[in-house]
Amino acid sequence: MAERHLEIEQKYDAAADxxxxxxDGLPGVVSAAEPEVHELHASYFDTADLRLAAHGITLRRRRGGPDAGWHLKMPAGPDSKQELRAPLGRPLIVPPRLAGLVAAYTRGAELCPVATLETRRTVVRLLGEDGAELVEVADDLVTGRGGGDGAEPERWREIEVELRDGPAELLKAAGKRLRKGGAKKGRSSSKLGRLLGEAVVPSESAAARAAARSRIAAATSNGKGPSITTGEVVLAYLAEQVEAVVAFDPKARLGEEDAVHRMRVATRRMRSVLRSYRTVLDAERTAQLGSELRWLAAVLGEVRDLEVLRMRFAEAPAFLLDDLGQKERAAYRRMNTSLKEPRYFALLDELDRLIAEPPLVEAADKKARKELPDLVTRAWDRMAKDYASIKGAKDPDVARHETRKSAKRARYAAELAVPVLGVAAKRVVKDAKRIQEVLGGYQDGVIAMEHLGAAAKRTRVPEEAFTLGVLYGQERCRAEGARDRLSTTWSQTLGPSF
Structure with missing residues (x-):
């Protein structure tokens, strides 16, 4: 297992003199430890076309200093990165765990050395009253080479200020002191980014996603919503979901809380949009994509269902939680195996192509403010039809499940339209979500009962069987309660009013 660490730091460029x-006079700082000097040698790994660097990700093997080893850094917010570490191992063999965490970006391409950095680092640690390390200030003299050993070296000096156990305000105060002394805000968030410079080019799909978002943001903020086409709104929403899938991929592999769920939701949103907005997108081009998204949702769904059960049975006896834990770990292993398959990488490539080369049809050029109300209403009407079918259905549970799926489609169809239709679309999102959640509560209860029934068949201990029976009764009451709330919830919805 790779060691994890959240790195919060700021970088400053400094002249040679x-x-x-x-x-040591900064707020809360009582003293500064004696400076420490380290000689660091780092080899950076990436694909030949620098896919990791294009997404602000760095992967290096560094010798020297107290944290020698492999370091993978991925953006985690302003001035922060999630850092994962592994032992030094072999010089040219990226640890499989770290390579797997960037697989959504590399997609089978080889990771190879792309640059080396030699750094003479002088570290000053700022300490608090109890001797706790509040901030680490690193004064780095850097010599970097990119493009092979024969490349001309580049030299520069930079100051890194990394927050340890101190408050965020201290990071700001230290930066202010450095700037007053002549340092300037760093031109790049990483040494590798500075060294490679213009060699790092965003992919065509990343550029298309950024353009789609910018178009919607600019038009809505300037009050020009009426000029946006339906195709532009659909693409911006899809671009957001594609980015979410890729961003949550490494978090899901690590088993971070809610990551699998959020990755799955983004997948289902895309499937829903492809269906609800099929008059905007070429159905022939997107049919196979919808099928592959359904496959990915199923891969993630096995883990998610077990996560829901674990949370639902949080107070259950240890024997049941242990059984759930074993199943969940096995499901994670199967998920991670699927996320290494060429099939998954091909899906990611196709999603990129969907945004970079959108299969728009004639209806996509129509004004969004005019077209979206009808498309959202159509999705809502489908949900209403499915809801009406529950009464008198041969299998009401199947009808409820179909209603839940169409409620999700109505929710996502309206969610997509919010930037253009505003409050009216938000109300549809809220109403559809309420129906979805009530039906979801019922479905979760049904799944829980199925799991408890299966567990009861396996046990030979009377006490365990009794406990499972009690839990089964509780879940049945919860499920029936959710089922009985459905009609009341439906009566409180207003539906589209555009």
Whole structure:
């Protein structure tokens, strides 16, 4: 298992004659430890076309210093990165665990050395009253080479200020002191980014996703919503979901809380849009994509269903939780195996192509403000039809399940339209979500009862069987309660009013 660490730091460029100012007078800082000097050698790995660097990700093997080893850094927010570490191992063999975490970006392409950095680092640690390390200030003299050993070296000096156990305000105060002394805000968030410079080019799909988002944001913020086409709104929404799938991929592989769920939701949103907005997108081109998205949702769904059960049975006896834990771990292993398959990488490539080369049809050029109300209403009417079918259905549970799926489609269809239709679309989202959640509560209860029934057949211990029977009764009451709330919830919905 790779060691994880959230890195919060700021970088500053400094001239060769820059003098590090006194820092022990900063708020909360009682003293500064004696400077430590380290000689660091780092080899950076990426694909030949620098896919990791294009997404702000760095993967290196570094010798020297107290944290020698493999380091994978992935953006986690402003001034912060999620860092994962692994032992030094072999020089040219990326640890499989780290390689797997960037597979959504590399997609089978080889990871190879793309740059080396030699750094003479002088570290000053700022300490608090109890001796706790509040901030680490690293004064780095860097020599970098990119493009092979024969490339001309580039040299520069930079200051890194990394937050340890201190408050965020201290990071800001230290930066202010450095800037007052002559340092400037760093031109790049990483040494590798600075070294490679213009060699790092966003992919065509990433550029298309950014353009789609920018178009919607600019038009809506300037009050020009009426000029947006239906196709532009659909593409912006799809672009957001594609980015979510890729962003949550490594988090899902690590088993971070709610990551599988959010990755699955993004997958289902895309499937829903392909169906609800099939008059905007070429159905022939997107048919296979919808099928592959359904496959991915199923892969993620096995883990998610077990996560829901684990949370639902949080207070259950240990024997039941242990059984659930074993099943969940096995499901994660199967999921991670599927996320290594060429089939998954091909799906990601096709999603990129969907945004970069959108299969729009004539209706996509129509004004969104005019077309979206009809498309959202159509999705709502489908849900209403499915809801009406529950009464008198041969199998009401099947009808409820279909209603839940159409409620999701209505919700996502309206969610997509919010930037253009505003409050009216938000109300549809809220109403559809309420129906979805009531039916989801019923479905979760049914799944829980099925699991408890299966567990009861396996046990030979009377006490365990009794406990499972009690839990089964509780789940049945919860499920029936959700089922009985459905008609009341439906009566409180207003439906589209555009």
């Amino acid at each position: 820059f003098v590090l100012p006194e820092l």
